Amino acid sequence: MNNHDNSEPDDQLGFITRDAESPDRVDVPIWVVACVRCAPPLGRTGKPMDADKVLVAAYILLADRIRHASGGVQLNRDRLARLVGYTSGKRVGWILDYLAEIGFLVIHRNYNPSGGRNPDTFDVYSRPPANYVGPRTYAELVKAADEGWPTRDSLFVDLGKTAPEKVVRSAPVTELRPSHTTVSREDVRDALRTVGWNAAKAAPSAQEFETLVDLAHAAMTRYGATLDQVRWYAARKVRESTSNPPVYVMKAFKDHAAEVAREPDPRAPVTFEDDPELAAAFARKDTARDATRAAAEVGQSGMSVEEADEQIRAWYAEGGAGANAAARLLGTSWPCPDRDDYGTSPEQAMAYYADRDERAREWIKTHYDELVAALTSQRVA
Numbered sequence: 001m002n003n004h005d006n007s008e009p010d011d012q013l014g015f016i017t018r019d020a021e022s023p024d025r026v027d028v029p030i031w032v033v034a035c036v037r038c039a040p041p042l043g044r045t046g047k048p049m050d051a052d053k054v055l056v057a058a059y060i061l062l063a064d065r066i067r068h069a070s071g072g073v074q075l076n077r078d079r080l081a082r083l084v085g086y087t088s089g090k091r092v093g094w095i096l097d098y099l100a101e102i103g104f105l106v107i108h109r110n111y112n113p114s115g116g117r118n119p120d121t122f123d124v125y126s127r128p129p130a131n132y133v134g135p136r137t138y139a140e141l142v143k144a145a146d147e148g149w150p151t152r153d154s155l156f157v158d159l160g161k162t163a164p165e166k167v168v169r170s171a172p173v174t175e176l177r178p179s180h181t182t183v184s185r186e187d188v189r190d191a192l193r194t195v196g197w198n199a200a201k202a203a204p205s206a207q208e209f210e211t212l213v214d215l216a217h218a219a220m221t222r223y224g225a226t227l228d229q230v231r232w233y234a235a236r237k238v239r240e241s242t243s244n245p246p247v248y249v250m251k252a253f254k255d256h257a258a259e260v261a262r263e264p265d266p267r268a269p270v271t272f273e274d275d276p277e278l279a280a281a282f283a284r285k286d287t288a289r290d291a292t293r294a295a296a297e298v299g300q301s302g303m304s305v306e307e308a309d310e311q312i313r314a315w316y317a318e319g320g321a322g323a324n325a326a327a328r329l330l331g332t333s334w335p336c337p338d339r340d341d342y343g344t345s346p347e348q349a350m351a352y353y354a355d356r357d358e359r360a361r362e363w364i365k366t367h368y369d370e371l372v373a374a375l376t377s378q379r380v381a
Contacts, residue, residue: 103129204246319357
């Protein structure tokens with residue numbers, strides 16, 4: 001008799017599929033070849049580098065991501081260097097930077113609890129990023145070669161601007177894989193050195209700083225953040241931190257990278273405009289307040305009319321939370337939107353809360369007189 005009564009039937013057990021042997025062929029995507037030909041990697045002096053080494057590296061990385069039964073090999077920078085024609089792993093840095101720049105590769109640096117390095121994780125993408133508009137097929141590649149190759153800047157577009165139809169069909173911004181950025185990691189390092197570490201008296205260690213540079217650069221390539229947005233976001237997080245600013249800032253970049261691209265420009269002018277309808281509504285309530293005062297102040301044991309007005313205005317500013325408190329005072333409820341409308345994405349959540357607060361404020365305006373009367377007659381413990 002089988003004692004494992006709770007085990008799943010054999011036909012419902014999952015299984016793992018893997019290559020039975022090391023791969024003997026891989027395909028480098030056409031779009032990577034197009035990037036190498038149209039936008040070849042450049043050295044510090046502006047001289048083109050050996051672009052074919054990039055293609056060999058892409059070939060090796062695509063092969064290495066295939067896990068197989070015999071275990072495979074442990075790739076490292078020295079081995080990659082020998083495979084592309086170098087003798088030292090220090091020579092392949094420009095190759096990896098270029099593959100990350102075009103969106104083929106994302107490198108995650110891993111550390112153990114004692115601060116030592118674990119093997120890096122290389123995420124390899126065979127499909128191009130959403131803002132890539134260059135050749136994707138063999139026919140398009142040949143056509144581009146016959147026409148003299150498109151320019152470097154024409155391979156990628158700014159997703160914030162009008163883009164060709166093929167980009168509109170790509171993944172939404174919240175799901176973007178790395179996209180093109182011309183900002184180097186050295187530029188990111190320079191920017192992150194100036195975000196207020198000295199004022200916070202908590203400068204990051206060399207290891208923490210390099211990790212932060214990687215995370216910030218990833219926010220730029222993955223979500224399209226600018227260098228200024230990276231600097232402002234980091235500076236704001238340094239000021240927000242109450243203890244251990246380096247760890248706090250790293251966690252912010254790691255867990256909320258998409259927010260960096262939405263960081264507002266603090267130098268941009270902001271214009272505020274009073275709502276005439278709202279001002280008129282409060283003016284009418286101020287006029288009616290004097291009529292309420294006489295009755296409310298006779299034998300009053302609660303707030304003054306002025307204090308009640310301040311409380312209602314505070315509830316109004318709080319939106320949904322304020323309406324909850326006001327409704328409890330009146331022993332009733334207000335028409336709060338159904339929680340099922342919350343949605344699953346950040347955008348849907350923001351829309352839900354905006355709608356909730358708008359309805360809450362309308363309800364508070366409508367019940368202003370009742371709230372004044374309740375607050376002024378409310379017994380104070």
